[in-house]
Amino acid sequence: MSSPSSPARGRPARLDRTRTLRTALDLLDQSGLDALTMRRLADAMGVQAGALYRYFATKQDLLTAMAERMMEGVAEAAATDGGDWSERLTALARAEREALLAHRDGARVFAGTHATGASVLGFADAFVGVLREAGFADDAAARALYTVVNYTVGHTLEEQAALQAQDGAPEDASVLRDAVTAGTYPHLSATLPTLTSTDFTGLFEFGLDLLIEGLRARHAPPARE
Amino acid sequence: MSSPSSPARGRPARLDRTRTLRTALDLLDQSGLDALTMRRLADAMGVQAGALYRYFATKQDLLTAMAERMMEGVAEAAATDGGDWSERLTALARAEREALLAHRDGARVFAGTHATGASVLGFADAFVGVLREAGFADDAAARALYTVVNYTVGHTLEEQAALQAQDGAPEDASVLRDAVTAGTYPHLSATLPTLTSTDFTGLFEFGLDLLIEGLRARHAPPARE
DNA sequence: ACCTGAACACCGTTCAAGT
DNA sequence: ACCTGAACACCGTTCAAGT
Numbered sequence: 001m002s003s004p005s006s007p008a009r010g011r012p013a014r015l016d017r018t019r020t021l022r023t024a025l026d027l028l029d030q031s032g033l034d035a036l037t038m039r040r041l042a043d044a045m046g047v048q049a050g051a052l053y054r055y056f057a058t059k060q061d062l063l064t065a066m067a068e069r070m071m072e073g074v075a076e077a078a079a080t081d082g083g084d085w086s087e088r089l090t091a092l093a094r095a096e097r098e099a100l101l102a103h104r105d106g107a108r109v110f111a112g113t114h115a116t117g118a119s120v121l122g123f124a125d126a127f128v129g130v131l132r133e134a135g136f137a138d139d140a141a142a143r144a145l146y147t148v149v150n151y152t153v154g155h156t157l158e159e160q161a162a163l164q165a166q167d168g169a170p171e172d173a174s175v176l177r178d179a180v181t182a183g184t185y186p187h188l189s190a191t192l193p194t195l196t197s198t199d200f201t202g203l204f205e206f207g208l209d210l211l212i213e214g215l216r217a218r219h220a221p222p223a224r225e
Numbered sequence: 226m227s228s229p230s231s232p233a234r235g236r237p238a239r240l241d242r243t244r245t246l247r248t249a250l251d252l253l254d255q256s257g258l259d260a261l262t263m264r265r266l267a268d269a270m271g272v273q274a275g276a277l278y279r280y281f282a283t284k285q286d287l288l289t290a291m292a293e294r295m296m297e298g299v300a301e302a303a304a305t306d307g308g309d310w311s312e313r314l315t316a317l318a319r320a321e322r323e324a325l326l327a328h329r330d331g332a333r334v335f336a337g338t339h340a341t342g343a344s345v346l347g348f349a350d351a352f353v354g355v356l357r358e359a360g361f362a363d364d365a366a367a368r369a370l371y372t373v374v375n376y377t378v379g380h381t382l383e384e385q386a387a388l389q390a391q392d393g394a395p396e397d398a399s400v401l402r403d404a405v406t407a408g409t410y411p412h413l414s415a416t417l418p419t420l421t422s423t424d425f426t427g428l429f430e431f432g433l434d435l436l437i438e439g440l441r442a443r444h445a446p447p448a449r450e
Numbered sequence: 451a452c453c454t455g456a457a458c459a460c461c462g463t464t465c466a467a468g469t
Numbered sequence: 470a471c472c473t474g475a476a477c478a479c480c481g482t483t484c485a486a487g488t
Contacts, residue, residue, distance in 0.1 A: 013471065038462060050464075051472050059462065111336075111382055114390065116400050121410055124420075128412040140431075141412070142419035146383070147432030151372070154379025157336055158371070165339065175341050185346055187353040187366070194367035195349075206365075207372030213442045214435025238452065263481060275483075276453050284481065 014047055017055050021065055025103060028066070032164075033105035038062075060113070067110045068117035074099045075122035078130055085134035085219075086212045092127050093148050093208050100156045107156035124149075131215075140218055148211055155207060159200045166198075239272055242280050246290055250328060253291070257389075258330040263287075285338070292335045293342035299324045300347035303355055310359035310444075311437045317352050318373050318433050325381045332381035349374075361444065369440055376432055384425045391423075 023044050028036050038059055042049040056062040077095030078088050100106040124145055131141035173196040180188045180195075188195060197203070248269050253261050263284055267274040281287040302320030303313050325331040349370055356366035398421040405413045405420075413420060422428070 015471080037460085039460085048473055049462080050474085053463070054471070111379075114386070116404055121404055121413065125410040125412045128416055132412055132415065138416045139419050142416035143428055143431045144435075145420075146428055147376070147380075147435060150379035150383050150432065151376045152379075154336075154375035154377075154382070155372075157379070158375055161339070179341055179346055185350040187350045187357055188346065190357065191353055191363045191367035194364050195370075203368055203371055206368045207375065207436070210369075210372060210439025210443075211432070211435045213439035214437070217438045217442075218435075240452080262479085264479085273454055274481080275455085278482070279452070 015045060015051060015055055017065070020045060020052065020055055020062075021069055024062060024066055025069065028109070029104045033108050063109055064113040064115050065117075067113040068115040068119055070099050070103060070106055070110065071096070071115065071119040071123055074119065075126040078126040085130050085136075086216065088130045089127065089144075089148065089212060089215075090208060092123065092130070093152050094204075096123065096149070096152050097156050097204055100153070101160070105160060107153055107160050111153050111157055134219070136215075136219065140215075144211075144215055148208075151207055151211060152204075155200075155204050159204070162198070162200070240270060240276060240280055242290070245270060245277065245280055245287075246294055249287060249291055250294065253334070254329045258333050288334055289338040289340050290342075292338040293340040293344055295324050295328060295331055295335065296321075296340065296344040296348055299344065300351040303351040310355050310361075311441065313355045314352065314369075314373070314437060314440075315433060317348070317355070318377050319429075321348065321374070321377050322381050322429060325378070326385070330385060332378055332385050336378050336382055356440075359444070361440075365440075365443055369436075373433075373436055376436060377429075380425075380429050380432060384429070387423070387425070 020041070024036065024041055027041055027044055031040075038052055039049045041062075042052055045052075052062070056065065074092070074095045077091045080088070080091050083091070100110055103109070127145045127148070128141045131144055132138065136144070176188075176196060177192065179185070180192060245266070249261065249266055252266055252269055256265075263277055264274045266287075267277055270277075277287070281290065299317070299320045302316045305313070305316050308316070325335055328334070352370045352373070353366045356369055357363065361369070401413075401421060402417065404410070405417060
C-alpha cells in the first residue's frame, strides 16, 4: 500500500516486492530458513540491508509474503474435475502439503506466519465451500478446515525436519533404534520398521484418510434442490 | 553424559542441568521463546553466558532438554482407570496438548526439537501400546501415533500463536473479518463466527474425534486369549 | 573443576545523508 | 524517490586465563 510505486520518477528502482520475494524464495531453497537473513538477501539483490525496509516493514512481513506466495494456486486443486466432497478435500490437502514441500523449510515458514492474503483465503474458502455444498453444517465445515490445515502443517513440519536430519546428521533413526532396542519400550520395538519409515506420503495419506473417514461419519446427505 | 558431575571437588557449582532447565522454563513463561537467549538465561542464573556451555553443548541442546521435560508425566495419562482404546488415546492426546499449553510457546519449543528421552519415548510407547493391545496392526498403530502427535502439535502451535496475537495486536480476527466481509469469499463469510471463535478446546476435540472415528473404522476386534 | 572476560562473526532495524 | 553508510543494541559460541 505505502510501498514505492507507480510513476517511473527518479532512478529506476533496483528493488521491488516481487523480485525480492523471488530472490528470497531462491535463497530459502538453497540455504534454508536459518540462513535467510536480511543482510544475505540484500547481498543477493546487490543492495544494503537497510534498503529492504522500504518494501517490507519487518522480516516477519517478508516471511508472511513468502508464505502467501507459496500458497498461490493451491485453491485451484478443488476445481479438479468432478469427484465428491471427500475427493476434493483430499486434493486440497495434498496440494497444500505439496506447496509446503516445494520450498526448503516451507512448513516452518508457513507455520511461523499468519498469512491472510488472497491465496490463503482462497484456499480456505474453497475448502469450506466443498463441505458446505456437500451438506455439512457451517460449524463443522469451518472446524474441519482448521483440523485438516493444522494436521497438514504439523505433518509437513515433521517431514521436512526429518528430511534435514537425514542428510547432515544420520543419527535420526539410529538414536531412536538404540534407545528402543535397549529394552523398556516393547511397543516401540515391535513397530520400529514403521516408526523409522521414510514413506512420508504414505503416512500423510493415512492421517488424511482418518480425518476424511471421521467427517464421513458426520455427513448428512445434501438436501435436494 | 560428559557433564560435570559427582564428587564435590573444587568450588560448589552455581550451575547444573536441572536448575538451569527450571530457570529456562520460568524465563520462557515470563518472556516467550524469542526472549529466551543464552545471555538472558545466564543473567538469571547469575553467571556469564559462556558458562552455560559446560552443561548444554548448544542452545538447541537446551531447547531439546526443555521439550523433554515438558513431556514428563504425560505417558501416565494412558493409565487412567479403565476405558477402551479410544478413551485412552483421547486422554493421551489431551495430556500432550495440555503439557504444551502449560508453557508459553510450548508447542514451538517442542516442534523445533527432536526430543528422544524417556518422557517422549514413554508417551509414544504408551500410545502404540494402547492400539496394539486393542488389536490394531503394528503398522496402523505406529502411523496413528505420528498422525495424532502431528495433529496435536499443529493445533497447539496455532492455538498459542492465536493467543499471542490476541493480546499484543488485536487485529487477528478483524483482519480476517475485513478481508472476508469485503466480498469474494462467500463460504468464509457464512462461517465467520466459527472461524473467529476462541474455543480452542472445542476445536481440538473436534479434530481428535475425527481421528478416533477414522481409527474406529479400521478397527479389528481384539483376538480372544 | 568451574567460571570469567573478551573476543569472533554475526543478527534485525533505524535513519541521517547522499544522489 | 531510492539507496548508502554507519550506527545501535543485540545474538550464539569459543577459549585462554583466572581461582
